[in-house]
Amino acid sequence: MHEPGSLLASGRDADIFEYGPTTVLRRSRKGRSLANEAHVMTYARAAGYPVPAVEEISDDGTDLVMERVTGPSMLSVLGRRPWSLDGNGAILADLHLRLHDIAAPDGVGAGPGQPGDRLLHLDLHPLNVLLSPRGPVVIDWTNACRGVGATDVALTWVLMMSAAIPAGRLAAAVLGRARSLFVRRFVGHFDREAVAAELASVVAWKVHDPHMSAAEQAAMWRLAASEGAAAQP
Numbered sequence: 001m002h003e004p005g006s007l008l009a010s011g012r013d014a015d016i017f018e019y020g021p022t023t024v025l026r027r028s029r030k031g032r033s034l035a036n037e038a039h040v041m042t043y044a045r046a047a048g049y050p051v052p053a054v055e056e057i058s059d060d061g062t063d064l065v066m067e068r069v070t071g072p073s074m075l076s077v078l079g080r081r082p083w084s085l086d087g088n089g090a091i092l093a094d095l096h097l098r099l100h101d102i103a104a105p106d107g108v109g110a111g112p113g114q115p116g117d118r119l120l121h122l123d124l125h126p127l128n129v130l131l132s133p134r135g136p137v138v139i140d141w142t143n144a145c146r147g148v149g150a151t152d153v154a155l156t157w158v159l160m161m162s163a164a165i166p167a168g169r170l171a172a173a174v175l176g177r178a179r180s181l182f183v184r185r186f187v188g189h190f191d192r193e194a195v196a197a198e199l200a201s202v203v204a205w206k207v208h209d210p211h212m213s214a215a216e217q218a219a220m221w222r223l224a225a226s227e228g229a230a231a232q233p
Contacts, residue, residue, distance in 0.1 A: 001025075001058055001065065011140065012211055019065055023055055026064040033061030036108070040144040041066070043105040044119065049098060050137045069139070071132035078126060078182065085182045088126070091136055093189035096124060096156070099138075100149030111145035112205035113154070113198045120145050120152040125159050153190050154198035157183060158206065162219035199224040 004025040005018030013032060019025040028034055038054045038061075045051045053067040074088055104119040111120050121128075122143035130137045160183050187195060203220040206212065212220075 001056060001063060013142070019068075022068055023065050024068045026066065028062045031060075031062055034064040035061040037141045037144065038064055038066075040105065040108060040119070040141050044099070044102060044141075047102045049102060050095075050135060051141075052137060052139060069130050069132050069137045071130045071137075074126035074129040074131055074136070077131055078178075082178050085178065086185055089182050089185035090189065092124070092126065092129065092156070093186055095129065095136060095138060096149065096153055097189070099124070100152065104146035108144060108146050111143075111147040111151060113151035113201040114148045116148035116151075117146055118149050120147045120149070122152060122155055123159075124152060125156050148198075150190070150194045151198045151202060153187070153195045155202040155206065157187055157195065158199060158202055158220050158223060160186075161223055162216045196227040199227055 004027070007015055007017055008024060009016040013030055014026050014028050014034075017025045017027065026034060035057060038057045041051045042054050045053060052069050054064065055067065056065040057063065074092065077084060078088055099121060100118045102119045103117050108119070111122055120143075121138065121141065122145055123140055124138060128138060128140045130139060160179065203224040207217045207220060
């Protein structure tokens, strides 16, 4: 492997660098091995799921070379084209459904919630979907695990509804309404009661993420309490 080019993007624990005309390099900032991500991505792609192709991984696992995907994130498109809420909600739901049709590969640990054998992403929201010319592509497989599909959907629901909206009061109100509409349309593609039953488990797991603010954690618990209670017989 050679040294990468300029920095393209930074996530919570990894950076993305240029690495030639058709590839990028994902580098862990804390020395975390990306081998499990590479394994899951290769497996999911072989099953026909839209994932960047893995080209190479360093011996210590901290550098991952993968296909460069062009196109905006679904989140940025939603911000510019609010009339696309329905279409993109359907795309996101379809990505969940297609993923949960795939059995988890060997070596992938169990996630929160009910035990199951489906492949879960556990971060499958609009920021991690790139709308490329060839169609949507799912990135950032850090949390990939095994479980039931409702757990994955529940976490996406929680993340989308609890994320802070960085805007003034009026803009936040408008954006909040649009977000609620998008989430309602997305969740409407699934068995709502089954998904709501997983909310408490995914919140109990996610609140330990140090990147979640106190306000976001509180919003997560409010959602779990309201929707979870409504789902009880």
